[in-house]
Amino acid sequence: MVLLTRKVHFCASHRYHNPELSDAENKRIFGKCNLPHGHGHNYVLEVTVRGEVDPATGMVMNLTDLDKVVKNVVMEQIDHKNLNVDVPHFATTIPTSENIVIWLWGQLAEEIAEFATLQRLVLHEDPFLCVEYEGEKELSEEPVAR
Amino acid sequence: MVLLTRKVHFCASHRYHNPELSDAENKRIFGKCNLPHGHGHNYVLEVTVRGEVDPATGMVMNLTDLDKVVKNVVMEQIDHKNLNVDVPHFATTIPTSENIVIWLWGQLAEEIAEFATLQRLVLHEDPFLCVEYEGEKELSEEPVAR
Amino acid sequence: MVLLTRKVHFCASHRYHNPELSDAENKRIFGKCNLPHGHGHNYVLEVTVRGEVDPATGMVMNLTDLDKVVKNVVMEQIDHKNLNVDVPHFATTIPTSENIVIWLWGQLAEEIAEFATLQRLVLHEDPFLCVEYEGEKELSEEPVAR
Amino acid sequence: MVLLTRKVHFCASHRYHNPELSDAENKRIFGKCNLPHGHGHNYVLEVTVRGEVDPATGMVMNLTDLDKVVKNVVMEQIDHKNLNVDVPHFATTIPTSENIVIWLWGQLAEEIAEFATLQRLVLHEDPFLCVEYEGEKELSEEPVAR
């Protein structure tokens, strides 16, 4: 089993605000990320897939296929977008990196399953902060040794 | 004469739209940057100052002073902001990197002049694009040799 | 469960020398790192915490809290310091990246436990070398699947 | 147990072509990587070893030893080489990053075993693509907790 990771760059804007909390609480919890008109980032997403190496191609998954999935799921939906406004899911979910990566997992895992297994997503919000997600594994899903 | 460069990171959102042009023209010229609700970036700004090295400190300009100027001029005004909405100058000027860097020059040059000479600004909008500005020099401003 | 990683930069100096070994052995084992007056590095520390995403904030752990812990534990103790001289622990322990990361784990794990679980520390000594530590896990600590 | 990672840079050229497939299939699967005269990359290889920290040295493995192994196994064989032509293994195996990393594992694991345990190889083919390999573990090889 080999892991293959593709890194893609996209940019987006967002704002952190929980309408069920007071303005003071929002400001205390989210700081500058709660400023009223939002801000943005250059995100870097690392999509890691797992699989056997195909002897005919030497590849875990053809990059042409992986790039197509990433383009459809990631770029079309969120590149150059305002996450809170342009992506229905984030109308009611705060668009933190944690929530973005969980939301992307749900869509990418299914699309990639045709070719390989989605192993891990890492989302860099800036050079000093990233989140990592491996899906919600059931206790019986994997054999003991890794 | 030695040049000293400080790199600072900030993030902001923006949208490119010229109200004097038709929607079709805006879309043709600005592409995804014209999407209605904006997007954002992690910017990296390189502020380069020029001066003699002070024999008492070994420095062109004390970083404490330079950081204070950069904080007041750059960070307070545009970090975590929506440039089009939060910065009056960009209500009527398209917030491209070119226009941001010219606008920053006007303010930084004056604040830094107390300590050294602003030599150059480089603004990275993402890892694949940057702009560079050295102010508008008059023909007689500098001696021939550089 | 999502992992959240904060990267912080600090600088410090150190020297590798084991007083129980001969000078020749020290030189053979540590090479340039044994030079008598020490040298230094820009370190990058990646602090990774693990936890459930709080539905009210969309976060594993508030960055304000994480930054406060990192400032108190890491920056106050070792930034701009001479590790051998300024940090009592390294008076008798060789300040290799391996030993630094184990020492930091002991303090960070406890401070972070109030908010989330410390999952991993990665310490980059330079762009070509890093160490990674996940603490000393007991055999019964984790369920089988990861 | 601490992990220690060394990053090394090398450059090489290669071409993807499976002689058992038609030219059209080769072109469809490998795209530009099938162009007849090959191309090349600056590779970055991360070699991660695992072990207890030696109290006498503060190290998992002496970098002098690790660098010697990496020089002999990696640099001597493939730096500045044409993988398809200069490395016998890739005369009949397509030199994808997946296959390179599996081939390197076989040789590095044995050489490093004298000092520590090879834990992981990460091979970056360019800034947007990498593969990761941890060897083929037997189900009974490791205890449950990691």
Next chain:
Amino acid sequence: MVLLTRKVHFCASHRYHNPELSDAENKRIFGKCNLPHGHGHNYVLEVTVRGEVDPATGMVMNLTDLDKVVKNVVMEQIDHKNLNVDVPHFATTIPTSENIVIWLWGQLAEEIAEFATLQRLVLHEDPFLCVEYEGEKELSEEPVAR
């Protein structure tokens, strides 16, 4: 006047060999770069153009136009290519970074002239080596002050 820089990535293989020199001389001068079957790199090219900022767009040059020129001149000719074999110019000219950048200048300057002025090319062969070229300026080409 503002400078705008676009960074593009491409990969290629090459070999350094001067047929007018003996094999021994070739080996002494070019070292590993003279190995018979060549090697390769991930190149990063920085294309810097200079111009007035258009008040209607806020841009020195539209990135759509710049990207089209770079695609036609750079990517189509040398990405994923063997420079010595696939590019006629390098059949008789050694494909060093110096010669690549001079050759690219000749073609890019003309194509960009329709929109702005080519100011500078920087070509990174690897993270430790780059060349920079500003064309061959005539003494009378520019006013004294810069």
Next chain:
Amino acid sequence: MVLLTRKVHFCASHRYHNPELSDAENKRIFGKCNLPHGHGHNYVLEVTVRGEVDPATGMVMNLTDLDKVVKNVVMEQIDHKNLNVDVPHFATTIPTSENIVIWLWGQLAEEIAEFATLQRLVLHEDPFLCVEYEGEKELSEEPVAR
């Protein structure tokens, strides 16, 4: 004329202290850099040389020669050193990046002159700070156009 830049990494420790100033003044001016036992950095030095491209080699200067000069002048003298203690020049000169780069220029310019012309030194003290030096040019040294 083409510029060729070599980037080299070294590490060193230093302390900023001017014995002619009071302790309070030293602390005010140098802050953490005045802490009594010093600290250190991973420096990156960019050495840029200028020259005509030799038609026989395609090079401005052979990297073997440039690397030898850099090894002798830079690495032997300051890599893994304590600048204040190990380098006589910095016993009486504060080892700021500004002063380091001026001191290196004096030695590198002469050694490189045999092969090409030293054009520029850039010294990065950390990822957020660098200095740049082009020597002290006499007014009549260069023709008007650059």
